[in-house]
Amino acid sequence: MTDIPFSRALHPESPIGGSRPPLSRDPVVLPGPSIGSMTDQICAIALRERAFLWWWIAMIPASLLTGLLVAAILWLFYAGVGIWGIDWPVVWGFAIINYVWWIAIASGGTFISALFYLTGVEWRTSLNRSAETMTVFAAACAGIYPILHLGRPWLFYWLFPFPNTMTLWPQFRSPLLWDFFAIFTYVTSSILFWYLGLIPDLLATMRDRAATRRKQLVYGAMALGFRGSDRQWRHYHVTYGVLAAIMAPLVISVHSIVGLDFAGAATVGWHSTEFPPFFVFGALLSGFAMVLLLVIPLRRLLSLEDFITGRHFDILCKMLLVSSLCLAYAYMMDAFTVFYGAQRAEKIMFIDKVSGSLAPVYWATILLNVLLPQLMWFQRLRLNQALIVVISLGVIVGMWCERYTIVVMSLRRTHLASAWGDYHPTFWDWATLFGTVGLFASGIFLCVRFLPVISMFEMRALLQSRPREGERQ
Amino acid sequence: MSGTQHLPSIAKDPRSLATDKPEPHLYRWKPEGPAAWAMSVDLNACIGCNACVVACQAENNIPVVGKEQVIREREMHWLRIDRYYEGSSTAPDSYFQPVLCMHCEEAPCETVCPVGATVHDSEGLNVMVYNRCIGTRFCSNNCPYKVRRFNYFAFANEEQRPPEARNPDVTVRGRGVMEKCTFCLQRIAEARIAADRENRPVGEVRTACQAACPTQAFTFGNMADPDSEVAKRKQSPLDYALLADQNTRPRVTYEARIRNPKPPNEGSGG
Numbered sequence: 068m069t070d071i072p073f074s075r076a077l078h079p080e081s082p083i084g085g086s087r088p089p090l091s092r093d094p095v096v097l098p099g100p101s102i103g104s105m106t107d108q109i110c111a112i113a114l115r116e117r118a119f120l121w122w123w124i125a126m127i128p129a130s131l132l133t134g135l136l137v138a139a140i141l142w143l144f145y146a147g148v149g150i151w152g153i154d155w156p157v158v159w160g161f162a163i164i165n166y167v168w169w170i171a172i173a174s175g176g177t178f179i180s181a182l183f184y185l186t187g188v189e190w191r192t193s194l195n196r197s198a199e200t201m202t203v204f205a206a207a208c209a210g211i212y213p214i215l216h217l218g219r220p221w222l223f224y225w226l227f228p229f230p231n232t233m234t235l236w237p238q239f240r241s242p243l244l245w246d247f248f249a250i251f252t253y254v255t256s257s258i259l260f261w262y263l264g265l266i267p268d269l270l271a272t273m274r275d276r277a278a279t280r281r282k283q284l285v286y287g288a289m290a291l292g293f294r295g296s297d298r299q300w301r302h303y304h305v306t307y308g309v310l311a312a313i314m315a316p317l318v319i320s321v322h323s324i325v326g327l328d329f330a331g332a333a334t335v336g337w338h339s340t341e342f343p344p345f346f347v348f349g350a351l352l353s354g355f356a357m358v359l360l361l362v363i364p365l366r367r368l369l370s371l372e373d374f375i376t377g378r379h380f381d382i383l384c385k386m387l388l389v390s391s392l393c394l395a396y397a398y399m400m401d402a403f404t405v406f407y408g409a410q411r412a413e414k415i416m417f418i419d420k421v422s423g424s425l426a427p428v429y430w431a432t433i434l435l436n437v438l439l440p441q442l443m444w445f446q447r448l449r450l451n452q453a454l455i456v457v458i459s460l461g462v463i464v465g466m467w468c469e470r471y472t473i474v475v476m477s478l479r480r481t482h483l484a485s486a487w488g489d490y491h492p493t494f495w496d497w498a499t500l501f502g503t504v505g506l507f508a509s510g511i512f513l514c515v516r517f518l519p520v521i522s523m524f525e526m527r528a529l530l531q532s533r534p535r536e537g538e539r540q
Numbered sequence: 541m542s543g544t545q546h547l548p549s550i551a552k553d554p555r556s557l558a559t560d561k562p563e564p565h566l567y568r569w570k571p572e573g574p575a576a577w578a579m580s581v582d583l584n585a586c587i588g589c590n591a592c593v594v595a596c597q598a599e600n601n602i603p604v605v606g607k608e609q610v611i612r613e614r615e616m617h618w619l620r621i622d623r624y625y626e627g628s629s630t631a632p633d634s635y636f637q638p639v640l641c642m643h644c645e646e647a648p649c650e651t652v653c654p655v656g657a658t659v660h661d662s663e664g665l666n667v668m669v670y671n672r673c674i675g676t677r678f679c680s681n682n683c684p685y686k687v688r689r690f691n692y693f694a695f696a697n698e699e700q701r702p703p704e705a706r707n708p709d710v711t712v713r714g715r716g717v718m719e720k721c722t723f724c725l726q727r728i729a730e731a732r733i734a735a736d737r738e739n740r741p742v743g744e745v746r747t748a749c750q751a752a753c754p755t756q757a758f759t760f761g762n763m764a765d766p767d768s769e770v771a772k773r774k775q776s777p778l779d780y781a782l783l784a785d786q787n788t789r790p791r792v793t794y795e796a797r798i799r800n801p802k803p804p805n806e807g808s809g810g
Contacts, residue, residue, distance in 0.1 A: 147716060
């Protein structure tokens with residue numbers, strides 16, 4: 068595409084490898100790299116003495132936004148949730164919207180690394196590390212919102228069924244309680260899964276190649292005593308398989324429960340059996356979009372063209388298209404059930420949604436989540452990186468709009484017209500939203516800087532099983 | 541929605557509004573306490589004067605949040621007067637309907653609270669445990685009547701009201717908890733104590749809104765006692781429940797307003 072990639076100039080020690088346009092018939096790994104050169108390249112990125120210039124340029128705004136998040140949270144704890152725009156009857160606002168948005172984004176990594184591990188898909192190997200890293204930080208961003216959302220956040224642990232002197236238990240009929248369990252499980256197992264995947268790379272490769280004693284100690288300690296013996300590898304593979312088998316259904320259960328947080332209430336616009344699958348579809352769409360959004364710049368900036376090829380773009384864009392079609396079905400059923408059910412309050416709310424003062428948000432959702440991804444039907448467009456970035460970014464924004472529609476538009480049109488209201492987000496609402504974007508970006512950048520961006524031990528296995536140059540037709 | 545009926549249609553079918561036909565259900569918990577507190581609001585009597593709103597605010601230490609917070613839709617009224625208009629926009633007929641916590645027997649707010657901060661007591665009251673509330677606000681979302689109010693800030697602290705102007709029998713709520721109508725729980729407790737002392741069943745209780753109403757639109761009492769006025773009023777053919785299709789079995793019901801307008805074809809010549 069470009070004659071001299073920007074990254075090459077900044078990254079002189081990278082091996083010579085395909086700076087060529089991606090093709091859909093590309094193999095999962097281009098023929099260029101050998102096991103040795105791959106390990107050299109990936110380790111060199113993480114073990115560099117000084118960070119890339121682009122890394123600093125990206126890191127500065129990300130950490131400033133993280134600082135803003137800290138300020139917003141401190142002010143929130145001091146002053147109370149009244150600093151946000153929530154009111155009566157719209158008692159849920161950005162905190163819930165952002166929570167659902169982030170947890171949906173997190174699904175992408177789990178889906179790719181756990182489900183496709185179980186099904187033995189080989190293209191997963193190039194993506195799983197970056198996708199899992201994305202999941203960990205997206206889930207972390209999601210995880211803080213339910214606590215910030217509370218009127219008395221310091222009492223969040225009352226959701227735990229812990230023995231206490233008052234013999235009080237949480238209330239097991241509430242979807243929110245199950246949501247708390249689901250998120251807790253999801254965040255914990257995502258971190259474990261991600262970290263477990265890192266261990267062999269940290270030990271065998273990174274520790275031995277680290278130049279300074281300090282780095283050797285840190286990477287070595289992080290490997291938690293993994294020495295790569297036969298026995299350890301056997302246990303390692305069993306553990307990894309078990310965790311993957313736990314993670315894959317978690318994608319479905321977490322998003323179903325998030326859907327039930329809404330559907331479990333008899334609130335206008337929420338009370339629908341369609342919500343659990345609807346939320347799973349939405350989660351997959353935003354998950355794949357975020358993986359694409361992350362992988363495209365990383366591929367160029369870190370010269371990963373050999374490992375992230377046209378085939379990956381092709382597959383991810385097809386997944387994006389499929390989940391977008393599923394979501395389109397959910398949107399259609401959402402409209403259908405309103406009129407089929409023929410409840411007056413539901414109809415009034417729906418008509419307000421599609422033609423009221425906030426209608427542009429609804430139509431932006433349709434445009435960005437359903438109509439634009441249809442371009443992915445064309446193979447040529449599935450390889451056009453600029454277009455993929457635009458569409459993925461569109462989906463990320465569109466999914467946020469969808470949650471805005473669900474939370475705000477349903478709550479502001481309740482059964483009784485006397486309780487209709489409105490919602491006006493404040494500066495602190497936006498600060499918290501963009502603050503978590505900063506937290507997410509900072510986390511990703513730090514991992515890109517200090518950890519291998521590709522799972523090297525899995526990539527070595529893939530390279531080993533690859534047919535030799537001469538054997539290819 | 542306000543259940544206004546024109547006299548001819550009521551005369552034709554007096555029980556057209558009645559919601560006493562059994563709704564489908566799988567399981568229904570019955571409070572087993574000695575009393576079943578309930579209210580009936582006569583919409584024919586309500587003149588929309590808001591005396592009940594003010595009385596409730598004074599009785600229950602409800603904070604006055606100030607102009608800015610009212611603009612941001614955060615007023616704390618446990619009781620509000622809904623208005624409905626009919627006819628031309630220049631000279632509409634207005635109808636008033638006081639709306640307070642309905643103390644639903646099948647309360648939707650209770651099932652969604654993750655910590656069980658809002659529960660039912662043995663006398664059918666839907667009670668709010670302020671100390672247990674962590675402020676998820678899910679109860680408000682699931683309340684079809686939207687009668688729950690949330691302390692977005694420490695409204696009670698910021699209020700101008702001097703401490704001695706507060707009702708000592710009612711808790712002052714802190715920041716971050718939900719609150720709502722209690723059916724004047726403190727007055728019920730007082731009546732129960734008096735009844736216990738005299739060793740007789742609990743007698744008459746007057747809620748603050750009822751005591752303040754100049755037209756006696758509110759009737760409150762023990763529904764389990766068939767001779768109580770509230771039980772009798774609930775036998776009225778005009779008795780109906782707000783949003784009965786939500787199957788919440790509210791303990792507050794309304795007596796529909798009857799109008800007997802001049803038929804249009806007999807209208808004045810002018």
